[in-house]
Amino acid sequence: MTRRGLIAPALGILAAACSPLGLLNAVGPRDRGVRRITRSVAYGDQARQTMDVYAPDGASGLPTIVFFYGGGWDSGSKDLYGWAAQALAAQGFVVALPDYRIVPDVVFPTFVEDAAMATARAAELAPTWGGDPDRLGVAGHSAGAHLAMLVALDRRYMARTSRPDTIRAAAGLAGPYEFLPFNVAASINAFGHVEDPLQTQPLTFARPDAPPVWLGHGTADVTVHDEDSILLDAQLRALGARSELRLYPDLTHEDLIATFSPLFRKKAPVLAEVSDFFHRTLGPL
Known part of the structure; x- marks a missing residue:
């Protein structure tokens, strides 16, 4: 998923348990004092256009x-990632966790349009x-x-919703932001049809x-290399935008998000640092 191509996913800390990230939804401790308050709130009329909160x-x-x-862009479900949303909510946020349509049922830009629609609907219902x-x-x-950065940086997506100016901050963990050329199945299937590939790149x-x-980004990530985050951070800073880059030594692609779980939280302060960023940038108006 980088310009050097998608390599076999790093197994990271979960490999020892032979467990995919989604298994954390069923095992391990959860943060207390926080819960899923509503399920499958629609933001469109398709089956995957719903979100949990x-x-x-x-x-x-x-x-x-x-x-x-x-x-x-071709797999995943909100039913597998409630643990991550719950961990973030426990830091003092209301967290919407959307599903979005995926390959092969759709291709770019449909899943980005879904992300924008979900964001606008979350703003409408937040109160x-x-x-x-x-x-x-x-x-x-x-x-x-990738979805989060495109809806935050490419104005066109939110401009088509009822809440064009609603995004006040954006965080990306292990994201692909500059992954040309499309030379592996995941990127070819999702983006290979696009006439101007630059339109698919957050950078x-x-x-x-x-x-x-x-x-x-984890420096041991061989699925999406840390170069993607380094490049986007450098470009934003060069333009005068506010950007913060945090590289985590020895963390793999899966490690980075797995540290949201209480089981692995001591490995790196990813959750605390993401939360601190949002509290600083989404503070009182």
Whole structure:
């Protein structure tokens, strides 16, 4: 998923247990005082255009985050990533966790359009969940980070929704932001039909007036190399935008998001640093 191509996914800390990331939804401790408050809220009329919402007990006026899981644009489910949304919600946020349509049923830009629609719908409904629609950020891991950065940087997607200016901050974990040429199955199937491939790359849309961006990457990531985050951070900074880059030594692609789980949280302060970024950028208006 980088310009050097998608290599076999790194197994990381979960490999020892022979467990995919989704297994964390069924095993291990969960953060207390936070729960899924509603399930399968529609943001469109298709089966995968729904989202679950997590929030601390008694939430009122909290910053709102829309979190997109990864899966190479062709897999994944909100039912497998509730643990990650719950962990983030426990840091003091209302968190919407959308599904989105995937390859082969759709191709680019449909899944990005879904991300924008979900973000707008989350802003509309945030007050009913105890969230603040005026303090909303987007975040994602892997392919989900690609979605988060495109809806935050390429104005066209949110401009087509009812909430064009709603995104105030964006965080990407292990995201592919510059992965030309399309030379592996995942990128070919999702983007190979595009006449202008640059339109698929978040790096293309770096701009001086971008919302604040946080980029995190493991230096041992061989699925999406840390160069993607380094390049996007450098481009944003060169343009005068606010960008923060955090590289985590020895963490793999899966490790980075797995550290959201209490089981692996001591491995690196990823959750704490993402949360700190959002509290700083989504603070009181």
